[in-house]
Amino acid sequence: MAMKQEESSRTRRARDVAAWHDEADVVVVGFGAAGACTAIEAAETGADVLVLERSGGGGGTSAISGGLLYMGGGTPVQQACGYEDSAEEMFRFLMAALGPEPDEAKIRLFCEHSVSHFHWLESHGVPFKRSFYPEPGLEAPTDDCLVFSGGEDGYPFDRIAQPAPRAHKPQYPAAAGGFLMQKLVAATERSGAKIVCDARTDALVVEDDGRVTGIVARHDGRERFVRARRGVVLTAGGFIKNEEMVAKHQPRIAACSFKLGVDGDDGRAIRMAMAAGAETIRMDAAEVALPLTPPRRLVRGIVVNRHGQRFINEDTYYGRVGQEALLRHDGHVYLIVDNAIYERNAIGFEATFVEETIEELERSVGLPEGSLQATVQLYNRFAVRGEDPVFHKGTALLQPLVSPPFAAIDCRPDKVLWATFTLGGLHTRTTGEVLDPDGGEIAGLYAAGRTTSGIAAYGYCSGISLGDATFFGREAGRNAATTGRGDKA
Amino acid sequence: MAMKQEESSRTRRARDVAAWHDEADVVVVGFGAAGACTAIEAAETGADVLVLERSGGGGGTSAISGGLLYMGGGTPVQQACGYEDSAEEMFRFLMAALGPEPDEAKIRLFCEHSVSHFHWLESHGVPFKRSFYPEPGLEAPTDDCLVFSGGEDGYPFDRIAQPAPRAHKPQYPAAAGGFLMQKLVAATERSGAKIVCDARTDALVVEDDGRVTGIVARHDGRERFVRARRGVVLTAGGFIKNEEMVAKHQPRIAACSFKLGVDGDDGRAIRMAMAAGAETIRMDAAEVALPLTPPRRLVRGIVVNRHGQRFINEDTYYGRVGQEALLRHDGHVYLIVDNAIYERNAIGFEATFVEETIEELERSVGLPEGSLQATVQLYNRFAVRGEDPVFHKGTALLQPLVSPPFAAIDCRPDKVLWATFTLGGLHTRTTGEVLDPDGGEIAGLYAAGRTTSGIAAYGYCSGISLGDATFFGREAGRNAATTGRGDKA
Numbered sequence: 001m002a003m004k005q006e007e008s009s010r011t012r013r014a015r016d017v018a019a020w021h022d023e024a025d026v027v028v029v030g031f032g033a034a035g036a037c038t039a040i041e042a043a044e045t046g047a048d049v050l051v052l053e054r055s056g057g058g059g060g061t062s063a064i065s066g067g068l069l070y071m072g073g074g075t076p077v078q079q080a081c082g083y084e085d086s087a088e089e090m091f092r093f094l095m096a097a098l099g100p101e102p103d104e105a106k107i108r109l110f111c112e113h114s115v116s117h118f119h120w121l122e123s124h125g126v127p128f129k130r131s132f133y134p135e136p137g138l139e140a141p142t143d144d145c146l147v148f149s150g151g152e153d154g155y156p157f158d159r160i161a162q163p164a165p166r167a168h169k170p171q172y173p174a175a176a177g178g179f180l181m182q183k184l185v186a187a188t189e190r191s192g193a194k195i196v197c198d199a200r201t202d203a204l205v206v207e208d209d210g211r212v213t214g215i216v217a218r219h220d221g222r223e224r225f226v227r228a229r230r231g232v233v234l235t236a237g238g239f240i241k242n243e244e245m246v247a248k249h250q251p252r253i254a255a256c257s258f259k260l261g262v263d264g265d266d267g268r269a270i271r272m273a274m275a276a277g278a279e280t281i282r283m284d285a286a287e288v289a290l291p292l293t294p295p296r297r298l299v300r301g302i303v304v305n306r307h308g309q310r311f312i313n314e315d316t317y318y319g320r321v322g323q324e325a326l327l328r329h330d331g332h333v334y335l336i337v338d339n340a341i342y343e344r345n346a347i348g349f350e351a352t353f354v355e356e357t358i359e360e361l362e363r364s365v366g367l368p369e370g371s372l373q374a375t376v377q378l379y380n381r382f383a384v385r386g387e388d389p390v391f392h393k394g395t396a397l398l399q400p401l402v403s404p405p406f407a408a409i410d411c412r413p414d415k416v417l418w419a420t421f422t423l424g425g426l427h428t429r430t431t432g433e434v435l436d437p438d439g440g441e442i443a444g445l446y447a448a449g450r451t452t453s454g455i456a457a458y459g460y461c462s463g464i465s466l467g468d469a470t471f472f473g474r475e476a477g478r479n480a481a482t483t484g485r486g487d488k489a
Numbered sequence: 490m491a492m493k494q495e496e497s498s499r500t501r502r503a504r505d506v507a508a509w510h511d512e513a514d515v516v517v518v519g520f521g522a523a524g525a526c527t528a529i530e531a532a533e534t535g536a537d538v539l540v541l542e543r544s545g546g547g548g549g550t551s552a553i554s555g556g557l558l559y560m561g562g563g564t565p566v567q568q569a570c571g572y573e574d575s576a577e578e579m580f581r582f583l584m585a586a587l588g589p590e591p592d593e594a595k596i597r598l599f600c601e602h603s604v605s606h607f608h609w610l611e612s613h614g615v616p617f618k619r620s621f622y623p624e625p626g627l628e629a630p631t632d633d634c635l636v637f638s639g640g641e642d643g644y645p646f647d648r649i650a651q652p653a654p655r656a657h658k659p660q661y662p663a664a665a666g667g668f669l670m671q672k673l674v675a676a677t678e679r680s681g682a683k684i685v686c687d688a689r690t691d692a693l694v695v696e697d698d699g700r701v702t703g704i705v706a707r708h709d710g711r712e713r714f715v716r717a718r719r720g721v722v723l724t725a726g727g728f729i730k731n732e733e734m735v736a737k738h739q740p741r742i743a744a745c746s747f748k749l750g751v752d753g754d755d756g757r758a759i760r761m762a763m764a765a766g767a768e769t770i771r772m773d774a775a776e777v778a779l780p781l782t783p784p785r786r787l788v789r790g791i792v793v794n795r796h797g798q799r800f801i802n803e804d805t806y807y808g809r810v811g812q813e814a815l816l817r818h819d820g821h822v823y824l825i826v827d828n829a830i831y832e833r834n835a836i837g838f839e840a841t842f843v844e845e846t847i848e849e850l851e852r853s854v855g856l857p858e859g860s861l862q863a864t865v866q867l868y869n870r871f872a873v874r875g876e877d878p879v880f881h882k883g884t885a886l887l888q889p890l891v892s893p894p895f896a897a898i899d900c901r902p903d904k905v906l907w908a909t910f911t912l913g914g915l916h917t918r919t920t921g922e923v924l925d926p927d928g929g930e931i932a933g934l935y936a937a938g939r940t941t942s943g944i945a946a947y948g949y950c951s952g953i954s955l956g957d958a959t960f961f962g963r964e965a966g967r968n969a970a971t972t973g974r975g976d977k978a
Contacts, residue, residue, distance in 0.1 A: 009926065009927055010927075101736055248770045279763060281738060284772075284773040307880070390859075437756075457740075
């Protein structure tokens with residue numbers, strides 16, 4: 001029971017707080033990309049800012065990511081690389097790719113101010129090389145910047161919006177999440193925000209009228225009460241590292257071997273807010289990546305489910321392939337290739353079964369009799385003409401499977417790497433205000449980043465998390481800083 | 490803003506309550522099947538019980554349902570009809586059919602006490618004829634009782650547990666939900682519970698320590714504070730009639746034409762509990778029925794998605810077909826039959842396209858070239874031998890599609906009736922205690938029925954809602970009645 005008590009995220013009453021150990025206008029909980037941008041913007045708006053980070057330093061999950069930021073509408077990098085884009089095309093793409101029913105107001109704001117957000121990041125020390133890298137989906141292994149990261153140039157999106165690459169990687173010769181966070185931590189320090197690390201926030205402090213006016217943190221082994229004169233902003237990540245929450249909200253992703261996050265992604269900030277009456281939405285939403293590529297040539301093969309059926313254009317964003325494969329086909333999928341296509345996948349996927357005919361391969365894999373044969377026959381019939389009437393894979397990657405031997409790569413979650421993280425969380429306005437289930441705001445409480453349900457309602461593209469976290473972190477920081485100053489109606 | 494204020498489900502502080510207008514040991518919010526059974530059990534346990542119902546009388550969604558109750562393990566009806574069953578077989582079936590990751594403790598309790606629950610219902614005036622009705626899935630149009638209602642006797646469940654029919658309909662010559670509720674309302678009245686109708690509960694009343702000790706209701710145009718000495722039990726239905734909540738939690742079901750519920754299914758009880766810090770789980774879960782049958786002969790045809798592919802054994806429970814069709818195939822499905830099978834469906838599904846060949850039908854429907862032809866060819870190849878190696882439809886309903894003309898029934902949600910209701914809600918223990926996100930209970934607060942996430946985590950069978958509501962209503966009632974009396978540790 002003592003354990004339980006200590007771990008509770010129930011709210012504390014302001015009337016019971018004997019003394020405040022510290023105070024600030026804006027208290028930011030968590031110091032990843034969202035927290036840093038919240039703090040910078042709040043400080044630059046004139047607020048006195050305190051950032052509390054549970055681990056030993058700034059970074060969070062942002063620092064272990066690839067560092068891609070989804071931005072568009074005609075950024076200097078897009079222009080330098082010869083890609084035309086507009087806020088409207090970006091909006092149309094994101095509304096289609098991030099749904100069903102994504103938050104239209106958030107996506108609208110995100111797109112309209114994307115170019116200025118790019119400039120804001122550069123002006124705060126994050127450099128972007130004016131270059132394009134042709135392998136889509138993932139950050140470049142070089143210091144190049146721009147990639148296609150959401151299947152923009154393939155079916156069905158190329159029919160919905162003018163394709164443009166929009167994922168921007170900071171100029172660093174590898175995965176750039178750590179580099180990005182170095183720059184954002186430095187900018188936060190320059191902004192004048194006070195940063196306290198090794199301080200785990202346990203609960204919100206609430207007035208009798210429901211207004212959030214502080215937090216309780218554990219620091220140096222003691223409980224500290226910190227008053228927030230204008231607002232508390234929760235930017236403490238998602239809940240992918242909380243097994244119980246995953247089991248309760250999206251049990252299917254538990255099978256994925258790579259749960260992308262740091263220990264702090266235990267959903268605590270979400271639970272703290274729920275204790276104050278906040279609403280959570282889309283808690284079942286998750287990104288699920290099945291990284292078939294690189295090399296890109298492998299998607300000349302076909303991905304089939306346990307019924308031997310294809311279910312998607314294999315050349316689309318691998319995060320879409322993974323979501324469909326896990327959430328609609330129970331992760332029971334195989335990549336089928338022939339000798340002309342096969343090559344060892346960059347992260348180690350290897351042929352599980354190799355046979356001289358499709359019929360034998362079907363039997364070895366244990367697919368239903370006739371199923372894979374029918375699928376390959378139909379696929380080949382049109383692939384020879386560069387067509388794929390069923391799933392619309394692009395002509396460039398259409399190639400009939402005719403060169404023996406044929407191979408199947410068993411892609412089930414217990415066989416190869418699948419990467420996942422949660423997308424659901426607190427329901428917020430574009431301003432970062434946290435909402436209750438009736439649609440009213442919880443006064444004094446804001447959130448951004450993976451603690452919230454952001455622009456990715458269900459669908460996803462690489463770069464959305466950092467794009468969303470940095471952009472709406474700034475919105476939350478500016479709005480929290482102006483609360484109670486009469487700047488708002 | 491006045492409107493907003495009135496509609497808020499935010500908690501009220503007990504310290505602010507000037508006077509209590511009424512009080513009882515146990516206050517039950519909602520008077521459907523869950524509320525009635527809660528009230529009866531609480532009253533019979535010795536508590537003074539008050540039931541508050543928002544509409545003009547008892548019934549709720551239970552009263553407009555078919556009246557099926559899922560029970561088994563060897564009930565007198567099962568025995569009289571010659572079906573062997575055991576709590577263990579029932580448990581194995583439900584764990585497989587209601588997942589992924591259903592609440593094992595709840596299912597275990599539900600199965601172990603199912604026969605005694607049957608006797609409890611009979612002893613409280615609900616009669617069941619000792620008879621079996623052979624058309625599965627739905628309640629009998631006669632006064633017969635027992636039906637297969639979850640695909641127990643087909644793939645994959647017949648390989649997991651000994652098949653037995655378990656949905657029991659009270660003895661009434663049509664849909665029996667209204668009849669069931671007449672009997673349960675009468676039993677509630679006999680129990681001594683006080684019933685107040687036209688009383689809409691707006692919010693919970695909470696002590697400074699978080700304990701729920703009452704509710705605020707609107708009755709006769711005035712706000713009334715009602716004190717609950719031992720506990721408040723929320724049994725006020727789900728949220729299928731709340732468009733905003735559906736859009737936030739499971740936008741895909743918005744397309745279904747028949748949202749099974751009454752106006753009270755607006756999620757208010759769920760929101761009231763969230764305001765007190767309760768956790769909601771599986772808010773995306775929903776039952777979705779595509780009633781292809783009756784007549785049963787129609788599932789001799791095949792159901793295909795927009796890629797011309799089959800995706801399920803068509804002879805399984807139509808609620809499983811509907812869930813798979815909507816949630817995994819976007820509701821874009823067609824039933825394909827030939828002249829030997831076709832007959833107008835009981836609720837009016839008619840042939841949308843009729844052609845002399847499968848190739849022409851494929852073209853008329855607009856399916857990808859070659860796709861339906863490949864599917865029918867593979868299906869027919871094995872159906873002539875009474876086999877279905879891909880989806881395992883039962884031999885009795887396997888029949889090759891060879892008699893022209895061929896027809897496609899367009900089953901998209903805007904074309905035919907789809908029925909849906911929500912399955913997610915408050916996270917509760919088997920005792921009905923409402924939990925917070927840390928797994929601690931909210932003292933004084935209980936819930937049952939569709940206000941909670943019950944035994945149907947994601948999957949469903951007809952009769953689960955009333956089975957769950959009546960059984961766990963009783964558990965909640967008994968536990969709330971004994972709270973604070975020293976009967977519990």
